[in-house]
Amino acid sequence: MNQVLRKSTLWILTVTLLALVGAVGAQDDGMKTVTTAFLGPGDVPSIDPSIGTDTSSIQIVLNTYIGLTTQNEVTAELEPGIAHSWEVDGTTYTFHLTEGIQWVRYDPEAGEVVAITDADGNARTVTAHDVIFGWSRTLDPETGSDYAYVLADWVVGANEYNSGEADSFDVVGIRAIDDHTLEIDAVAANAFVPSIFGMWMAMPQLQEVVEMYGDEWTEAGNYPSFGPFALKEWLHDESITLTANPFWAGNEWIPQPVIDSVTWLMLPSTAQLDAYEAGDLDVVTSVPLDAMDRIQADPVLSEELNIGYDTCSYYYGFNTAKEPLDNVHLRRALSFAIDRQSIVDNVTKGGQIPAQWFARPGLAAAPTLESHPDTGIWFDAEEAQAELALALEADGISDPSEWEQITLMHNTSEGHAKIAQAIQQMWSETLGINVEIANQEWATYLATVREDAPQIYRLGWCADYLDAHNYNSDVWRSTSSFNNTNWASEEYDNLVDTAVTLSDTEERRELYAQAENILVYHDAAISPIYWYTNVQMTKPNISRTFSVLFQDRYEKWDVGQ
Amino acid sequence: MSKFVVRRVAQMILVLFIVSVIIFMGVRAIPGSPFEREKPLQPQVIERLKEKYNLDAPVHIQYLDYMGDILIPRLESGDTAATFAEGDYLINIQLPIGEHGLYFRWMNFGPSYRGLGSRTVNEIFRDFLPTSIQLGLASVSVAVAIGVPLGIIAALRRNTIVDYSAMGVAIFGVSVPAIVLGPILRYVFGVELGWFPVVWSAEGFPYYARFILPATALGFSSSALIARLTRASMLQVLDEDYMDTARAKGLHERRVILVHAMRNSLIPVVTTLGPLLAFLLTGTFVVETIFGIPGLGRYFVTSFTNRDYPVIMGVFMLLALFIVVANMVVDFTYAWLDPRIRYS
Numbered sequence: 061m062n063q064v065l066r067k068s069t070l071w072i073l074t075v076t077l078l079a080l081v082g083a084v085g086a087q088d089d090g091m092k093t094v095t096t097a098f099l100g101p102g103d104v105p106s107i108d109p110s111i112g113t114d115t116s117s118i119q120i121v122l123n124t125y126i127g128l129t130t131q132n133e134v135t136a137e138l139e140p141g142i143a144h145s146w147e148v149d150g151t152t153y154t155f156h157l158t159e160g161i162q163w164v165r166y167d168p169e170a171g172e173v174v175a176i177t178d179a180d181g182n183a184r185t186v187t188a189h190d191v192i193f194g195w196s197r198t199l200d201p202e203t204g205s206d207y208a209y210v211l212a213d214w215v216v217g218a219n220e221y222n223s224g225e226a227d228s229f230d231v232v233g234i235r236a237i238d239d240h241t242l243e244i245d246a247v248a249a250n251a252f253v254p255s256i257f258g259m260w261m262a263m264p265q266l267q268e269v270v271e272m273y274g275d276e277w278t279e280a281g282n283y284p285s286f287g288p289f290a291l292k293e294w295l296h297d298e299s300i301t302l303t304a305n306p307f308w309a310g311n312e313w314i315p316q317p318v319i320d321s322v323t324w325l326m327l328p329s330t331a332q333l334d335a336y337e338a339g340d341l342d343v344v345t346s347v348p349l350d351a352m353d354r355i356q357a358d359p360v361l362s363e364e365l366n367i368g369y370d371t372c373s374y375y376y377g378f379n380t381a382k383e384p385l386d387n388v389h390l391r392r393a394l395s396f397a398i399d400r401q402s403i404v405d406n407v408t409k410g411g412q413i414p415a416q417w418f419a420r421p422g423l424a425a426a427p428t429l430e431s432h433p434d435t436g437i438w439f440d441a442e443e444a445q446a447e448l449a450l451a452l453e454a455d456g457i458s459d460p461s462e463w464e465q466i467t468l469m470h471n472t473s474e475g476h477a478k479i480a481q482a483i484q485q486m487w488s489e490t491l492g493i494n495v496e497i498a499n500q501e502w503a504t505y506l507a508t509v510r511e512d513a514p515q516i517y518r519l520g521w522c523a524d525y526l527d528a529h530n531y532n533s534d535v536w537r538s539t540s541s542f543n544n545t546n547w548a549s550e551e552y553d554n555l556v557d558t559a560v561t562l563s564d565t566e567e568r569r570e571l572y573a574q575a576e577n578i579l580v581y582h583d584a585a586i587s588p589i590y591w592y593t594n595v596q597m598t599k600p601n602i603s604r605t606f607s608v609l610f611q612d613r614y615e616k617w618d619v620g621q
Numbered sequence: 622m623s624k625f626v627v628r629r630v631a632q633m634i635l636v637l638f639i640v641s642v643i644i645f646m647g648v649r650a651i652p653g654s655p656f657e658r659e660k661p662l663q664p665q666v667i668e669r670l671k672e673k674y675n676l677d678a679p680v681h682i683q684y685l686d687y688m689g690d691i692l693i694p695r696l697e698s699g700d701t702a703a704t705f706a707e708g709d710y711l712i713n714i715q716l717p718i719g720e721h722g723l724y725f726r727w728m729n730f731g732p733s734y735r736g737l738g739s740r741t742v743n744e745i746f747r748d749f750l751p752t753s754i755q756l757g758l759a760s761v762s763v764a765v766a767i768g769v770p771l772g773i774i775a776a777l778r779r780n781t782i783v784d785y786s787a788m789g790v791a792i793f794g795v796s797v798p799a800i801v802l803g804p805i806l807r808y809v810f811g812v813e814l815g816w817f818p819v820v821w822s823a824e825g826f827p828y829y830a831r832f833i834l835p836a837t838a839l840g841f842s843s844s845a846l847i848a849r850l851t852r853a854s855m856l857q858v859l860d861e862d863y864m865d866t867a868r869a870k871g872l873h874e875r876r877v878i879l880v881h882a883m884r885n886s887l888i889p890v891v892t893t894l895g896p897l898l899a900f901l902l903t904g905t906f907v908v909e910t911i912f913g914i915p916g917l918g919r920y921f922v923t924s925f926t927n928r929d930y931p932v933i934m935g936v937f938m939l940l941a942l943f944i945v946v947a948n949m950v951v952d953f954t955y956a957w958l959d960p961r962i963r964y965s
Contacts, residue, residue, distance in 0.1 A: 100910070100913060101909065101910045101913065101919045101923075102919060102923050103736075103740075105735055105736045106735075106736035106737065106739055108736075108737075108739065111736065111737050111739075113658070113660075201663070201665050201666045201669045202669050202673070203737075204656070204662065204666050204667075204669065204670045204673075204737050205666075206658050206660055206662060207660070208663075208666070209660070209663065222663060222665075222666070223663050223664075223665045223666075224663075224665035224666075224668075224669070275732075275739045276739070278739055295822075295915065296740070296744075296748050296749075296915065297748070297749065297915035297916075297919070298821060298822060298913075298915040299822060325820055325821075325822065325913065326913065327820060327913040328910055328911070328913070330804055330911075331807075331819075331820060331911065331912065331913050334804070334807055334808060334811060334812050334819050334820075335819045335820040335823070337812050338811055338812045338815065338819040338820075338823070340818075340819055340820050340823045340824075341820075501653075501925075501926065502926055503652075503653030503654075503657050503926060503927070503928050504651070504652045504653045506653065506657050506658075506659065507652050507653045507654070507657055508652070510657075510661065541661050542660070542661075
């Protein structure tokens with residue numbers, strides 16, 4: 061027994077000693093590092109530019125690769141990327157690439173970013189052919205790229221190749237005139253097409269590396285890139301680290317990074333906040349909503365809080381082919397009866413903006429609450445009751461209970477459930493309509509909505525590119541696969557089709573406002589609920605930009621004392 | 622005894638086979654597909670992907686192919702292309718035959734559909750199972766270290782304040798799940814006191830320190846179950862005739878309790894410990910999520926939400942294997958704990 065005691069005492073001493081050594085071991089090495097987080101749990105799905113679909117994947121791609129064009133993360137203006145200039149002739153775009161942009165990778169053995177050379181030992185720089193290879197991978201149906209459709213819609217022949225109608229990439233309208241000049245046949249020329257050509261799925265890619273490593277090419281050590289940062293380490297499900305790329309010369313728009321590295325931990329929001337308070341995180345990218353009251357009451361934490369822009373829009377869709385939602389007056393009544401301000405204040409609590417229409421203000425050519433205060437739909441109990449009376453009359457009944465039972469469905473989530481319950485109560489109080497709420501797990505729900513949408517269903521939409529077209533045409537045009545309402549309007553289609561051909565932003569804004577009015581008020585195919593916000597916290601020693609896009613630009617960040 | 626072992630192993634294989642068929646067919650029967658995205662893919666693209674992952678074949682053919690990839694070993698020559706298949710197979714042995722060597726490869730659990738093939742199920746096992754096993758062992762240790770002494774003390778001081786307090790602690794453990802206890806522990810001991818790391822990879826702490834809070838959160842609720850079982854079983858044993866015999870032989874009371882009573886009263890505890898161990902070793906979604914631990918547990922949930930069929934198969938077959946093995950080990954432990962139990 062004594063021996064056991066002695067042994068355990070020894071063990072405890074050793075452990076204590078180790079703990080002390082460990083604590084002393086963590087010394088500040090003078091490097092400027094930022095530790096931030098991705099919303100976990102779970103890994104970053106894929107940092108392959110052709111395959112990445114979610115915010116975390118795209119964040120990594122956009123900091124390691126730069127497109128032909130870029131969008132300023134603060135102003136959302138179109139800016140040059142690796143193409144220093146371009147011109148358009150009819151619908152043919154010619155891009156001029158900057159010469160001498162070095163392909164690099166992080167060499168774990170050397171512990172630094174190294175230049176990639178070709179078979180003859182010459183520096184391998186980014187060429188027009190790399191862009192073409194990148195496009196051919198993205199558009200190849202074998203690749204299974206989620207975002208190929210955005211590119212394919214705007215390039216001659218791209219949809220034919222992506223859908224498998226055409227067997228050869230030759231049908232796609234992209235050509236290299238020389239190593240640094242690229243010619244692209246666009247379907248149409250307009251204000252935002254150049255920004256689509258700069259998106260993550262349209263990046264140059266390094267053919268020899270992709271082919272050499274197969275599926276493993278995106279692992280640290282293999283991953284080639286040329287942008288301001290390079291992939292240093294990827295601990296799956298745990299963290300991902302980018303390190304500054306000294307070969308990136310920088311330009312007016314995408315400068316050389318000031319910080320040495322960025323690390324993202326993959327953490328759920330409550331863990332992010334705890335880690336932030338313990339000093340392990342510099343940024344909280346997702347603040348837990350139940351901590352909002354405490355943070356706003358705290359003199360220090362409230363200073364570090366930032367409620368910023370987010371491109372997403374939260375809405376309820378009505379299946380207009382199902383009774384009784386085929387009655388436009390009923391749809392309007394339901395939409396008028398939703399007190400969106402109350403939902404934002406009492407349920408979601410993140411400073412969200414009550415939505416009067418679908419496309420988020422701030423997108424190019426989208427109406428704003430200042431420019432179009434009377435567009436769309438809002439909470440109005442009297443209007444709701446008036447519309448209800450019209451709806452009852454149109455269906456020849458005297459009481460809402462005579463209608464078929466209405467089901468409101470959302471994907472399983474506590475947040476969606478709370479919102480649905482609040483709206484259920486509003487409808488019951490204002491209109492006397494009792495809807496039942498159902499929910500399904502995400503993948504099942506998506507299939508349900510697509511095959512045969514419930515009478516009322518919840519979905520959201522986030523920008524692929526920052527133009528109203530991505531909302532009003534890509535989602536709600538009668539031909540769109542995202543339109544699950546069975547609603548189609550020729551007038552609406554004409555408005556969005558005309559808007560895309562115009563170059564004057566104000567003229568376009570006017571047409572989109574008219575289209576929105578049809579979508580949310582006149583035909584009331586959907587009920588917009590709110591526009592999302594991005595709630596973050598940042599330590600005071602970090603100077604940063606707050607992105608209105610869905611991505612941050614870490615080369616513009618700095619770390620002070 | 623050897624007959625018994627053979628019979629148990631045969632039963633084990635049968636159980637695993639049945640489980641594999643049910644899961645394989647079951648996941649394919651639930652609605653939604655691995656390629657169902659918020660922004661839908663072109664039908665042609667989905668077809669190509671199904672072809673790529675053999676999902677267009679009849680389901681029994683898919684099953685046979687899947688099992689074949691796991692069970693049938695392959696020999697590959699060691700030229701450059703083949704070296705990148707390392708991640709595909711669990712067992713890769715280089716044989717000193719031929720110019721580039723010959724590779725013996727066995728057990729391919731397939732690719733993960735998420736990220737379209739950049740990860741394989743084997744890589745997921747390799748990266749995350751060790752962490753989950755370490756955390757699981759630590760949790761079971763916590764559970765036993767708290768539960769068994771608590772149960773014994775409660776039984777020995779039956780119906781006294783000691784018994785009530787011990788059982789009070791046990792009831793607290795059962796009623797406060799890890800999802801509540803975890804964040805509290807992290808906030809108090811991590812953020813406020815700074816004794817333990819708040820996030821998994823926090824700097825300035827030795828490696829083992831990261832296990833302490835999660836293992837406590839996880840082990841505490843299981844310890845309650847163990848404490849109650851130990852108490853009940855101990856009470857039963859204390860009434861047995863052989864306890865009087867032991868005392869009559871003049872043995873010291875401590876020896877009577879520790880050897881004669883405890884060993885016998887542990888049988889029901891060991892019975893529950895087997896499956897508990899299997900579940901804890903393969904990871905726990907809640908605790909891994911709370912503490913941001915890169916373990917296998919979250920794959921039991923995320924693989925379903927992603928309809929990632931090979932990952933679902935992989936993790937659930939692993940769990941099934943752990944459970945049947947743990948149960949078998951438990952059966953053998955009975956014989957050691959109670960000499961009256963003999964297998965033939």
